[in-house]
Amino acid sequence: GGSPVGEFLSAQDSALNWAAQFGCTLTPVQTALAWGEYAAASASYNGCVNGHEIQYVVVEGMEHGGPRSPAANAAMFTAIWSFFRAH
Numbered sequence: 112g113g114s115p116v117g118e119f120l121s122a123q124d125s126a127l128n129w130a131a132q133f134g135c136t137l138t139p140v141q142t143a144l145a146w147g148e149y150a151a152a153s154a155s156y157n158g159c160v161n162g163h164e165i166q167y168v169v170v171e172g173m174e175h176g177g178p179r180s181p182a183a184n185a186a187m188f189t190a191i192w193s194f195f196r197a198h
Contacts, residue, residue, distance in 0.1 A: 123154070126167040130156035133163045146190075147182030149173050153190075166194060 139154035
């Protein structure tokens with residue numbers, strides 16, 4: 112968020128908001144990851160109504176535009192595809 116678009120929730124606060132909306136357990140399951148040379152952390156909210164799952168990943172040192180290395184790109188796209196395939 113921020114200028115000129117406006118203010119937005121952080122990834123963590125946004126995921127918590129969605130988890131509350133879907134009746135999920137509000138304590139996330141956290142997992143440490145490595146995306147190429149980047150350290151990452153995943154947080155998943157489970158136990159949601161109708162089998163929904165809320166998940167977000169924070170990657171340390173990566174800009175909003177995404178990874179700049181083939182290994183990090185592969186890890187990112189694999190994680191995204193795995194989540195979509197599961198749901």
